[in-house]
Amino acid sequence: MRRLCAALALAGVCTSAAAAPAVAAVAAAWTSAAAALGTVAFAGITYGALVKGALLLGYAAHQRQKAKREARRLRDAYNASLTDRNVTVAEAAPAVRHIYGRATVGGAVVALFTRGDRDQYKDVVIIWAGHECDAIEDVLLAGESLQLDANGYAQADKWVQRETVNRSTSRVVSPTGTILVTAEATSIKAVSRSEGAGEGETTILLPAAAYTYADGLITITDPVEVARWAGKTAWVNYSHGLVSSQVRVRHFLGAAGQQADAQLIADTAGLSGAWSASDRLDGLCGSIFTLDLNNTELQSGLPQFTARLRGKKVLDPRSGTVGWSDNSALCVYDFLRAAEYGKGVLPEQVEGVIAAANASDELITVEIDGTSVAVPRYTCNGSWDSTEDPDNVLEDLCGSMAGFAVPGGVWRVEAGVFGSPVLVLDDDLAAGSIAMVPAPSRADAWNGVKGQYIDPAQYNQAVDFEPHQVDQYVEDDGGEVWGTLNLPFTDSGWRARTLAAISLEQSRARTLEWTGTAACLRAQAGNWVVVNNRLLGLDGSTFRVSRRTFDPVKQQVKLVLREGRPSDYASVSNVVQPNPGVPSDVTYRVTPPSGLVLTSPAAGQIRIQVDPSPDVRVTDGGQLLIQIRTTDSDTWISAVPAAGSGTGQTITGLPRGLYIVQVDWQANTGQQSGQWLAEVVEVTQGAYAGSGDVEQAINEAIVGKADAHNPVFSGVVGLPEYELAELPDAIEPEHKAILVINSAAGPALCISDGAEWISQITGTAVA
Numbered sequence: 001m002r003r004l005c006a007a008l009a010l011a012g013v014c015t016s017a018a019a020a021p022a023v024a025a026v027a028a029a030w031t032s033a034a035a036a037l038g039t040v041a042f043a044g045i046t047y048g049a050l051v052k053g054a055l056l057l058g059y060a061a062h063q064r065q066k067a068k069r070e071a072r073r074l075r076d077a078y079n080a081s082l083t084d085r086n087v088t089v090a091e092a093a094p095a096v097r098h099i100y101g102r103a104t105v106g107g108a109v110v111a112l113f114t115r116g117d118r119d120q121y122k123d124v125v126i127i128w129a130g131h132e133c134d135a136i137e138d139v140l141l142a143g144e145s146l147q148l149d150a151n152g153y154a155q156a157d158k159w160v161q162r163e164t165v166n167r168s169t170s171r172v173v174s175p176t177g178t179i180l181v182t183a184e185a186t187s188i189k190a191v192s193r194s195e196g197a198g199e200g201e202t203t204i205l206l207p208a209a210a211y212t213y214a215d216g217l218i219t220i221t222d223p224v225e226v227a228r229w230a231g232k233t234a235w236v237n238y239s240h241g242l243v244s245s246q247v248r249v250r251h252f253l254g255a256a257g258q259q260a261d262a263q264l265i266a267d268t269a270g271l272s273g274a275w276s277a278s279d280r281l282d283g284l285c286g287s288i289f290t291l292d293l294n295n296t297e298l299q300s301g302l303p304q305f306t307a308r309l310r311g312k313k314v315l316d317p318r319s320g321t322v323g324w325s326d327n328s329a330l331c332v333y334d335f336l337r338a339a340e341y342g343k344g345v346l347p348e349q350v351e352g353v354i355a356a357a358n359a360s361d362e363l364i365t366v367e368i369d370g371t372s373v374a375v376p377r378y379t380c381n382g383s384w385d386s387t388e389d390p391d392n393v394l395e396d397l398c399g400s401m402a403g404f405a406v407p408g409g410v411w412r413v414e415a416g417v418f419g420s421p422v423l424v425l426d427d428d429l430a431a432g433s434i435a436m437v438p439a440p441s442r443a444d445a446w447n448g449v450k451g452q453y454i455d456p457a458q459y460n461q462a463v464d465f466e467p468h469q470v471d472q473y474v475e476d477d478g479g480e481v482w483g484t485l486n487l488p489f490t491d492s493g494w495r496a497r498t499l500a501a502i503s504l505e506q507s508r509a510r511t512l513e514w515t516g517t518a519a520c521l522r523a524q525a526g527n528w529v530v531v532n533n534r535l536l537g538l539d540g541s542t543f544r545v546s547r548r549t550f551d552p553v554k555q556q557v558k559l560v561l562r563e564g565r566p567s568d569y570a571s572v573s574n575v576v577q578p579n580p581g582v583p584s585d586v587t588y589r590v591t592p593p594s595g596l597v598l599t600s601p602a603a604g605q606i607r608i609q610v611d612p613s614p615d616v617r618v619t620d621g622g623q624l625l626i627q628i629r630t631t632d633s634d635t636w637i638s639a640v641p642a643a644g645s646g647t648g649q650t651i652t653g654l655p656r657g658l659y660i661v662q663v664d665w666q667a668n669t670g671q672q673s674g675q676w677l678a679e680v681v682e683v684t685q686g687a688y689a690g691s692g693d694v695e696q697a698i699n700e701a702i703v704g705k706a707d708a709h710n711p712v713f714s715g716v717v718g719l720p721e722y723e724l725a726e727l728p729d730a731i732e733p734e735h736k737a738i739l740v741i742n743s744a745a746g747p748a749l750c751i752s753d754g755a756e757w758i759s760q761i762t763g764t765a766v767a
Helices: 049-080 082-086 223-229 262-267 328-337 353-361 390-399 471-477 493-507 518-522 694-701
Strands: 097-100 102-105 108-115 121-129 133-141 160-172 178-180 187-195 202-205 211-214 217-220 233-245 247-252 285-292 305-316 321-324 363-368 371-376 382-385 404-406 411-414 423-425 430-437 448-455 461-464 482-487 511-516 528-533 538-551 556-563 597-599 606-609 623-630 648-651 657-666 677-683 722-724 737-740 748-752 757-765
Touching: 097 102, 097 121, 097 328, 102 382, 108 262, 121 133, 121 262, 121 305, 133 247, 133 285, 133 321, 187 211, 217 223, 262 285, 285 305, 305 328, 328 353, 328 390, 328 411, 353 411, 363 493, 382 390, 390 404, 390 482, 404 538, 423 518, 430 556, 448 493, 482 493, 511 518, 518 538, 518 556, 528 556, 597 677, 606 657, 623 648
Parallel strands: 097 305, 423 528, 448 482
Antiparallel strands: 097 382, 102 305, 108 121, 121 285, 133 305, 160 233, 178 217, 187 202, 187 233, 211 217, 247 285, 305 321, 363 371, 404 411, 430 511, 448 461, 511 556, 528 538, 538 556, 597 606, 606 648, 623 657, 657 677, 722 757, 737 748, 748 757
């Protein structure tokens, strides 16, 4: 028995970030300088300062770009660690996990007990989250669902032991000829009764054709037999399936005042460091696994534990209620107010949450798998841990709604939607210089976006969304410029592409600094405004306020604006990516092949047959690797693999000879068992020219010799001509024979010198 003293540490590892500076989703300025316009006096605005302002803005943007590049480098390292969120670890002071919306996560092992008269049971206590969660929806071992029943027992075939047992019971037959047995009986073996006594006692069997059985009730259907058996005592022999689960899971969600697990207290009584009533794990969400080590899958160390949860309950200021939600704005609001892991902002210091929450909940129609469905515009589903920078987390949370949260006198939360302008900025509201960077730098102005989102169908792994690119922008820029967008709180491909489209437009937007009168205080961060300025060519142009400052001495307001249009926020349907397969799992081992049988069913053929693979990662997109060689050669030739869902393959076009064939299963992750299984088979009749051995294949099957000067080979009888690629010059033309491994789908061809296969080349059929 050993126990890791980490449970208490979980409650104190959180990083306080109340005083950390906010950087989340603040609109950036770009570095192109405006052309010199001279000095023009117009409507109270001094345009002679325009060039100077633009240059100053360009210099400030250059400094911001340097900071952004460093921030990007740190973010890349941060995003590269996203897959670590699905790994269960055993550490003395594990990081605290936090979950918004739904997420599949690994956990922290905080206690481990081994017990039983043969140490056959292991109890593992795992913490999933450092806060109360709404529900634990599913639990997985080594990437496969346990399929728990109502009592927490695993029902998946891999984790249960099934056997059939025979039992008997005595029952009185009812006057109508029915016999109540038990619902556990799966089949009736025999129904009998005794007559007489002593040496005259006889056993009478009820004919199987005279009764039916269903759901624990035997019904005698023959009226004659009903009369004979009614009221008599019958012996019923029956069988039933006994299912013994080898994994049990008990959950605790982290509610305030939750009690220590009574079963674990009882099971560990007398052990060193036994679980006690004080081990309540108050405020922590986790599970207790009881593993039966008689299952061979559990004997080589702890498997990888993961769980799919509905995470933290959050406050909805629209109703004043606390409950689970994946609304992006509500999750941002919770993070801003959280002192232990967020920004520690008071509720009255946050504005715009209700409008942003309503925008996130707005139903929009999108195409998913060819069907139009109504879904919320933005959702937030993901996790992070206490070692991550709170500013990065806040930026990611805001990224799930294409929005931002910026501080001023108060924090302002905005979702990525176009809103009604609150103000028209024209010459009457100008009070100083105006500076605008009309075109972002090439490094920041993208014409395409690539990135990743979290796919629940792939065990919450980060997968690529379909890249989004605008052809016109590529033409305008004279080439492709790709930006990268990683979305750790977005769990659907179509939504990821929508966010990518928005970020693309934002990267190309013009930025304007406007110095105005106190009347401009009406425009807050996140608000939309209309800008009219003849000299800058702005007529009804819409901009969003990304920052606002006020100089009380000059009574002037400075607004930093980013241009935007309603079309920037249209949804983009996702192009479904091919299934990338199940992610690699260090605890997963591919089951080696078994039952290899080789036959030669026809001239020049070897039929390969194996037992079906028991691994879902093999049968779902994996394959059976096949290699072949002659017994007098050391060179293996790879044949076309068979589908992992199948059990065999046929190799054709072989000369007569004795062959060794070896096979191995390969999962859809690329992993192999590494235990090749080999057998020997003789091909008694070759595919070519009668006897079919290599020498005769050279002499009889080759019509036109192929060499470097004549790359067309037409030597295999009955097959089309082939154009050979990379034909070796070293082999004399008269010593070339061709082995066709797969002539149906772009054949793989091998050259022989008459004794062994020299090299493998490729070829295509000549039309």
